[in-house]
Amino acid sequence: MTDPTPGFSFDTPGSTLVEWAGAARMGELLGGWFAARNVLIVTDKFLNDAGVLDAAKASLAGHGFTVSVFDDVVADPPEAVLTACVAQGRAAGAQIVMGLGGGSSMDIAKLVAVMLVSEQPLAQLYGIGKVTGQRLPLVQVPTTAGTGSEVTNITILTTGETTKMGIVAHQLYADRVLLDAELTVGLPPMQTAATGIDAMVHAIEAYTSRHKKNLLSDIFAREALRLLARHLVPACQNGQDRAAREGMLIGANFAGQAFSNSPVGAVHALAYPLGGHFHLPHGLTNALMLGPVLRHNMSVAAPLYAQLADVVLGPSDEGVQARSAAFVGFMEDLMDRSGAPRRLRDVGVGADSLPMLARDAMLQTRLLQNNPVEVDEAAALSLYRQAF
Ligand SMILES: NC(=O)c1ccc[n+]([C@@H]2O[C@H](COP(=O)([O-])OP(=O)(O)OC[C@H]3O[C@@H](n4cnc5c(N)ncnc54)[C@H](O)[C@@H]3O)[C@@H](O)[C@H]2O)c1
Ligand SMILES: [Fe+2]
Structure with missing residues (x-):
C-alpha cells in the first residue's frame, strides 16, 4: 500500500484568458465581465510613454469606459506610491482596478483595490491574512514574464530605506487575468x-x-x-x-x-x-x-x-x-x-x-x-x- 495523499488547499484567480493581442479588445472584455464603467489602470511611466497601454486605452474608450491612468509605480514600490494611487483612484471614482505592467504595478493594483473600499490603515495589513473586508473588481495584465504576481495573493512593499514587507491575503487574488504575450515583446x-x-x-x-x-x-x-x-x-x-x-x-x-x-x-x-x-x-x-x-x-x-x-x-x-x-x-x-x-x-x-x-x-x-x-x-x- 502507498502512503495516503495529505490534504491540501489550492487557491488561484477564477478566470484566465490567454489571447495574443487581447489587450486590443479590453473594452469588449471588461464590458462582458463587469457592469461598472470607471477603470483605474495602475502602471509605470515607461510603459505608458512607450505606448504599451495604447491599444487597451483606445478599446476601453471605444466601449464607453472612463479611464484614469496612474503611472507613478516604480520598481520595488514604497508605501508612498500606494497612498498616491489610492488618492487618484478615489478622486476618479474608480469602480474597477487594473494592474497593467510588471510585478510592481500589479502588486500596487491589488492593494489599491482593497484600500479603495476599506477603512483599514496600511500598517494593519502587513503579514498573513490581516486584510478584513472586500475589494473592488480586480483585473491583472502582466507585461513581464516573471513574478506571476497576477495570480498570487501577495503584495511586496518597500518600507523604510531597505526593508521589504509582504501583505498576504485571499482578497489579493484577481477576478480576471489576461495573458497577452504581445505586451511583452518590447521587454529588453x-x-x-x-x-x-x-x-x-x-x-x-x-x-x-x-x-x-x-x-x-x-x-x-x-x-x-x-x-x-x-x-x-x-x-x-x-x-x-x-x-x-x-x-x-x-x-x-x-x-x-x-x-x-x-x-x-x-x-x-x-x-x-x-x-x-x-x-x-x-x-x-x-x-x-x-x-x-x-x-x-x-x-x-x-x-x-x-x-x-x-x-x-x-x-x-x-x-x-x-x-x-x-x-x-x-x-x-x-x-x-x-x-x-x-x-x-x-x-x-x-x-x-x-x-x-x-x-x-x-x-x-x-x-x-x-x-x-x-x-x-x-x-x-x-x-x-x-x-x-
Ligand atoms: N506579488 C508577488 O507575488 C511578487 C513576486 C515576486 C516579485 N514581486 C515584486 O514584483 C516586482 C518586480 O516585478 P518585475 O520583475 O515584473 O519588474 P517591474 O514591474 O519592477 O518592472 C521593471 C522594469 O521593466 C519595465 N517593463 C515592464 N514590462 C515591460 C515591457 N513589456 N517592455 C519594456 N519594459 C517593460 C518597467 O517599465 C520597469 O522599468 C518587485 O517589486 C517585487 O518585489 C512580487
Ligand atoms: Fe520572485
Missing part, C-alpha cells in the same frame, strides 16, 4: 532573462518547499519549468519570437500559481537584501543567488532536483545524485546562456557588505522556513561568498 533581453529566471526560481522553490508543497503545486511547477527552460533563451535572443514570448508568459503564470500555494525559500530570502541595499532588479538578485542555494540544498533536495532534471533534460537511468547534479548544471548553463550577470562583484556589490547581507537575510523568516535545508547566518554568509 536583459530584463527578459532576469524576470524569466525569477519565474524559474518560483517553480523550483515551490517544488522543494518544506510545508505546503502539494500535488497541484507540483503539476504547475513542473509544467512551468518545462515551458520556461525551453523558451527562455529564444525569448532573450529574439524578442519578436511569438511562441517563445507566449511560452514564457504562461510558464511564469504557472510558476506563480505554484509558489502562491507552496511558498518560495532561501533563494528569495537571500535575494531580498540585495534588492533592498543595492537596488538591483528582483529577477537579477534571484539569478545571482540561485546556483549557490541549489548546491546548498542538494543534500536534502537531491531526489526532487532529480525529478526536475527529467522535466528539463528528459528521462535517464542515472542515479539520484548524478541527476540532481545534472539539474543544477543545467540551470547554471541556462543562466550563462541567457546573458544575465552571474556574480555579485559584477553588479556593484562589495565584499565588505556580505556580512551585513547575511544578517539582513535572517529577517526573512517567512521564507527561510520553507527552504528544504536550514540556512543560518553562517550558511547565508557562505552562500553570499560563493555568489561573489
Whole structure:
C-alpha cells in the first residue's frame, strides 16, 4: 500500500484568458465581465510613454469606459506610491482596478483595490491574512514574464530605506487575468532573462518547499519549468519570437500559481537584501543567488532536483545524485546562456557588505522556513561568498 495523499488547499484567480493581442479588445472584455464603467489602470511611466497601454486605452474608450491612468509605480514600490494611487483612484471614482505592467504595478493594483473600499490603515495589513473586508473588481495584465504576481495573493512593499514587507491575503487574488504575450515583446533581453529566471526560481522553490508543497503545486511547477527552460533563451535572443514570448508568459503564470500555494525559500530570502541595499532588479538578485542555494540544498533536495532534471533534460537511468547534479548544471548553463550577470562583484556589490547581507537575510523568516535545508547566518554568509 502507498502512503495516503495529505490534504491540501489550492487557491488561484477564477478566470484566465490567454489571447495574443487581447489587450486590443479590453473594452469588449471588461464590458462582458463587469457592469461598472470607471477603470483605474495602475502602471509605470515607461510603459505608458512607450505606448504599451495604447491599444487597451483606445478599446476601453471605444466601449464607453472612463479611464484614469496612474503611472507613478516604480520598481520595488514604497508605501508612498500606494497612498498616491489610492488618492487618484478615489478622486476618479474608480469602480474597477487594473494592474497593467510588471510585478510592481500589479502588486500596487491589488492593494489599491482593497484600500479603495476599506477603512483599514496600511500598517494593519502587513503579514498573513490581516486584510478584513472586500475589494473592488480586480483585473491583472502582466507585461513581464516573471513574478506571476497576477495570480498570487501577495503584495511586496518597500518600507523604510531597505526593508521589504509582504501583505498576504485571499482578497489579493484577481477576478480576471489576461495573458497577452504581445505586451511583452518590447521587454529588453536583459530584463527578459532576469524576470524569466525569477519565474524559474518560483517553480523550483515551490517544488522543494518544506510545508505546503502539494500535488497541484507540483503539476504547475513542473509544467512551468518545462515551458520556461525551453523558451527562455529564444525569448532573450529574439524578442519578436511569438511562441517563445507566449511560452514564457504562461510558464511564469504557472510558476506563480505554484509558489502562491507552496511558498518560495532561501533563494528569495537571500535575494531580498540585495534588492533592498543595492537596488538591483528582483529577477537579477534571484539569478545571482540561485546556483549557490541549489548546491546548498542538494543534500536534502537531491531526489526532487532529480525529478526536475527529467522535466528539463528528459528521462535517464542515472542515479539520484548524478541527476540532481545534472539539474543544477543545467540551470547554471541556462543562466550563462541567457546573458544575465552571474556574480555579485559584477553588479556593484562589495565584499565588505556580505556580512551585513547575511544578517539582513535572517529577517526573512517567512521564507527561510520553507527552504528544504536550514540556512543560518553562517550558511547565508557562505552562500553570499560563493555568489561573489
Ligand atoms: N506579488 C508577488 O507575488 C511578487 C513576486 C515576486 C516579485 N514581486 C515584486 O514584483 C516586482 C518586480 O516585478 P518585475 O520583475 O515584473 O519588474 P517591474 O514591474 O519592477 O518592472 C521593471 C522594469 O521593466 C519595465 N517593463 C515592464 N514590462 C515591460 C515591457 N513589456 N517592455 C519594456 N519594459 C517593460 C518597467 O517599465 C520597469 O522599468 C518587485 O517589486 C517585487 O518585489 C512580487
Ligand atoms: Fe520572485
